[in-house]
Amino acid sequence: MITLVRSAAYRLAFAVSLAFALATLLLGAGVYYAAHAAFAREMDASIRQAETSLMAEYRDDGIAGLSEAIQQREGRGTDALGYALFEPGGHRIGGTLDTPAPLPGWRTISFLDPAEGPDPARANVMALPAGYRLVVAADLEPLEQIDRTILTLFAAAFVVLLALGVAGALVFGSYLRRRLARIETTANGIVSGDLTRRMPLGPRNDEFDRVAASLNVMLDRIAGLITNLRQVTSDLAHDLRTPLARLRNQLETLQGQADPGGRPDAVEAAVERADEVLQMFDAILRISELEEGSLRSRFATVDLCKLLRELGETHALLAEDAGRTLSTKAEGQCLVQGDRELISQAMINLIENALRHTPAGTAIVIGARKAVGEIAAFVRDNGPGIPEAERERVLERFVRLEEARSTPGHGLGLSLVKAIAEAHDARITMSGNDGFEIALYFPAIAAS
Amino acid sequence: MRILIAEDDADTAGFVERGLGELGHVVTTVSDGGDALHCALSEDFDLVILDRMLPGLDGLTIVRRLRAAEIAAPVLLLTALGKIDDRVEGLDAGADDYLVKPFAFSELAARVNALGRRPPPQAIVTKLAAGGIDMNLLSREVRRGGKVVLLQPREFQLLEELLRHAGEFVTRTMLLERVWDFHFDPQTKIVETHISRLRSKLNDGGLPDLIETVRGVGYRIHAE
Numbered sequence: 228m229i230t231l232v233r234s235a236a237y238r239l240a241f242a243v244s245l246a247f248a249l250a251t252l253l254l255g256a257g258v259y260y261a262a263h264a265a266f267a268r269e270m271d272a273s274i275r276q277a278e279t280s281l282m283a284e285y286r287d288d289g290i291a292g293l294s295e296a297i298q299q300r301e302g303r304g305t306d307a308l309g310y311a312l313f314e315p316g317g318h319r320i321g322g323t324l325d326t327p328a329p330l331p332g333w334r335t336i337s338f339l340d341p342a343e344g345p346d347p348a349r350a351n352v353m354a355l356p357a358g359y360r361l362v363v364a365a366d367l368e369p370l371e372q373i374d375r376t377i378l379t380l381f382a383a384a385f386v387v388l389l390a391l392g393v394a395g396a397l398v399f400g401s402y403l404r405r406r407l408a409r410i411e412t413t414a415n416g417i418v419s420g421d422l423t424r425r426m427p428l429g430p431r432n433d434e435f436d437r438v439a440a441s442l443n444v445m446l447d448r449i450a451g452l453i454t455n456l457r458q459v460t461s462d463l464a465h466d467l468r469t470p471l472a473r474l475r476n477q478l479e480t481l482q483g484q485a486d487p488g489g490r491p492d493a494v495e496a497a498v499e500r501a502d503e504v505l506q507m508f509d510a511i512l513r514i515s516e517l518e519e520g521s522l523r524s525r526f527a528t529v530d531l532c533k534l535l536r537e538l539g540e541t542h543a544l545l546a547e548d549a550g551r552t553l554s555t556k557a558e559g560q561c562l563v564q565g566d567r568e569l570i571s572q573a574m575i576n577l578i579e580n581a582l583r584h585t586p587a588g589t590a591i592v593i594g595a596r597k598a599v600g601e602i603a604a605f606v607r608d609n610g611p612g613i614p615e616a617e618r619e620r621v622l623e624r625f626v627r628l629e630e631a632r633s634t635p636g637h638g639l640g641l642s643l644v645k646a647i648a649e650a651h652d653a654r655i656t657m658s659g660n661d662g663f664e665i666a667l668y669f670p671a672i673a674a675s
Numbered sequence: 676m677r678i679l680i681a682e683d684d685a686d687t688a689g690f691v692e693r694g695l696g697e698l699g700h701v702v703t704t705v706s707d708g709g710d711a712l713h714c715a716l717s718e719d720f721d722l723v724i725l726d727r728m729l730p731g732l733d734g735l736t737i738v739r740r741l742r743a744a745e746i747a748a749p750v751l752l753l754t755a756l757g758k759i760d761d762r763v764e765g766l767d768a769g770a771d772d773y774l775v776k777p778f779a780f781s782e783l784a785a786r787v788n789a790l791g792r793r794p795p796p797q798a799i800v801t802k803l804a805a806g807g808i809d810m811n812l813l814s815r816e817v818r819r820g821g822k823v824v825l826l827q828p829r830e831f832q833l834l835e836e837l838l839r840h841a842g843e844f845v846t847r848t849m850l851l852e853r854v855w856d857f858h859f860d861p862q863t864k865i866v867e868t869h870i871s872r873l874r875s876k877l878n879d880g881g882l883p884d885l886i887e888t889v890r891g892v893g894y895r896i897h898a899e
Contacts, residue, residue, distance in 0.1 A: 498891055505777065506862060513859070525760065541829060541855070544868045568859060575861040 236403035244392020255381025294321035315358025474500035510639040517646040532557040550587040556594030563669040585610030605666035612663025676721040681711030708732030727754040742769035805841035842898035
C-alpha cells in the first residue's frame with residue numbers, strides 16, 4: 228500500500244478515477260432532483276385539472292351534481308386519482324378515497340389503500356360553501372417508484388465506475404511504473420559503471436521511447452566526451468614523455484660535463500625542449516578553449532581576402548627560404564564572421580603543413596573562393612597530399628602520419644585548425660588526386 | 676626604475692625580483708592585493724607588475740582603482756590564464772601590457788624596459804635614428820648612411836619597432852604583437868625570415884650588421 232501511495236502514477240490514476248466516480252454521483256443527484264420535480268409538477272397539474280371540472284359540476288348542480296360526477300369519474304377508472312367529498316360533520320359522503328377529513332390546502336395525506344393498506348398521497352383539499360370539503364388526491368407510489376429507480380441506477384453506476392477506476396488505476400499505474408522502471412534500471416546500471424548500457428526502445432515511438440531516445444543521444448555524447456578525454460589524457464602523457472625524457476637526458480649530460488665551455492649549446496637545447504613542451508600545452512589549452520565554444524562573443528566581421536593577402540605576403544618569403552613558392556589568389560573583399568587571429572592561426576598552420584610535408588620546389592597557392600552562401604579559404608599545393616583514407620584521421624589530436632614522424636611538430640596543428648573551424652561553423656574539405664587542397668568553408672555574410 | 680611587483684607565488688616573485696634587481700631596478704615585492712593597491716597609491720613607482728589572481732584584491736580591480744586615482748604608472752599584468760579574452764579584459768581595465776605565465780625572464784625584462792621608456796603620450800615622433808639609420812615616419816623613407824633603403828611595409832614596421840627601442844632588446848613575441856598584431860605564437864619562422872630580409876637590405880653593399888640577435892632573447896639595434 229505504501230508503494231501505491233508513493234507512486235505518482237498510481238496517485239494520478241486513482242485521482243482521475245475518483246473524480247469520474249464523483250462526477251457520476253453528482254450527475255445522478257441532478258437527474259434525481261430534476262425528474263422528481265417534473266413528475267411532481269405533472270401530478271399537481273392533473274389534480275388541478277380534475278378539480279376544475281368537478282367545480283364546474285358543483286356550480287351547475289350543487290353537492291348532488293358533484294357527488295354524481297365523482298361517482299362517474301371513479302366508475303370510468305380512467306385516471307389514477309382518488310376523490311373524497313366530506314359533509315360539514317366530517318363524514319365522507321362521496322368518493323372512495325378512504326381518509327379522514329383533512330384541512331384545506333395542498334398537503335400530503337395518508338389514505339387506506341384497499342390492496343396495500345395505508346399509503347401516502349399528494350392531495351388538494353378545497354373548502355366548499357356550507358362546510359363541505361372536496362379532496363382530490365394522487366397516489367405518491369409512482370413518484371417514489373421513479374425516485375427509487377433513478378437512485379438505484381446511479382448508485383450502481385457509481386460503484387461500477389469506482390471499481391473500474393480502481394482497476395484501471397492499478398493497470399495504468401503498473402504500466403507506467405514498468406516503463407519507468409526500465410529506464411531506472413538502465414540508469415542504475417550506468418551509475419554502477421557500465422557506460423555501454425542504453426535505454427531500451429519500444430516499437431511504438433511513444434513519449435517514453437522518445438525520452439529514452441533523447442537519453443541515449445545524451446549518453447552517446449557523454450560517452451564520446453569521456454572516450455575523447457581518456458584518449459587525450461593518455462596521448463598527452465605519451466607524447467609529453469618524449470620531449471621531457473630528452474630534456475632530462477640533456478640536463479643529465481650537462482650535469483656530468485666537466486668542461487664548462489661546452490655548456491651554452493646544451494643549455495640552449497634544453498631550453499628548446501622545454502619550449503616544445505610548453506608549446507604543446509598552449510596548443511592543447513587553446514583547443515579546449517575553442518571546444519568550450521565561449522569565444523563566439525568576440526567574433527567580428529573579418530575580411531578573409533585581406534587576411535589571406537597579408538598572410539600570403541608574409542609567408543611568401545618563408546616559402547622562398549624553404550625552397551617552395553607561395554602565391555596568393557584572394558582579390559576584393561570577402562566578409563565572414565569570426566576572430567581575425569584564430570582564422571590567421573588556422574591558415575598559418577595549413578601553410579606551415581604545406582611547407583613542411585611537401586618536397587622542395589612545390590608550388591603552394593593560398594586564396595579565397597566564393598561558393599553558394601559560403602566563402603572558402605584554401606591552401607593548395609602540387610605535392611603528394613594526404614592519402615584519402617587518412618584524411619579524416621589527421622584532424623584528430625596527436626595523429627601524425629608515419630611519413631611525418633621525422634619532421635618536427637606535435638601533431639596538434641590540424642586539430643587546432645579543426646577546432647577553429649568548428650568554432651566558426653566552418654567545414655573542412657580535403658580534395659585533389661593530383662596535388663592537394665585543404666579548404667575551410669566559412670558561412671558568408673553579405674557585403675555591406 | 677622603481678618597480679612594484681604584486682605576486683603571491685613566492686617562486687615567481689623571487690625569480691622576477693632577483694632578475695630585475697640584477698638589471699639595476701629597485702624592486703618592492705608584495706604578495707597581497709590590498710597591500711599592492713596601498714603601496715601603489717602611497718608610493719611613487721615607475722612600473723607596476725601585477726599578478727591577475729591575488730589574494731585580497733584581484734589584479735584587474737587594482738588596475739581600475741589605480742586608473743581611477745589617476746595614477747599613470749605603466750602596469751604589466753601577469754596571468755596564469757592564457758585565455759584569449761583575458762588579454763582584452765586586462766587592457767580594457769587600463770593595463771599597458773600583458774604577459775602569460777609561464778614566461779621567459781628575457782621576455783619580461785624586454786617588456787619592462789619597453790614600458791619604462793614609454794614616451795609621454797602627447798609626444799609625436801616623426802623621425803627615428805640609430806646607428807647611422809634614419810627613418811622618416813611621415814615620408815616612410817629609410818636611409819642608411821644617406822643612401823635610401825627600399826623596404827616592404829612589414830620590414831619598415833619591424834625596423835620602426837627596433838629603432839623605437841634602440842639599445843634595448845625587442846622579443847620575438849613583442850614583434851609578433853606589434854608588427855603582425857598576432858597575440859599567439861604561430862610557431863613559424865616569420866619573424867626570423869623578415870629580420871633576415873631586413874638585415875640583408877640594410878647591409879646591402881657589405882655594410883656591417885646593425886641588428887644584434889640573441890637566441891631566446893630577441894633583437895636589438897645599437898643606439899650608436
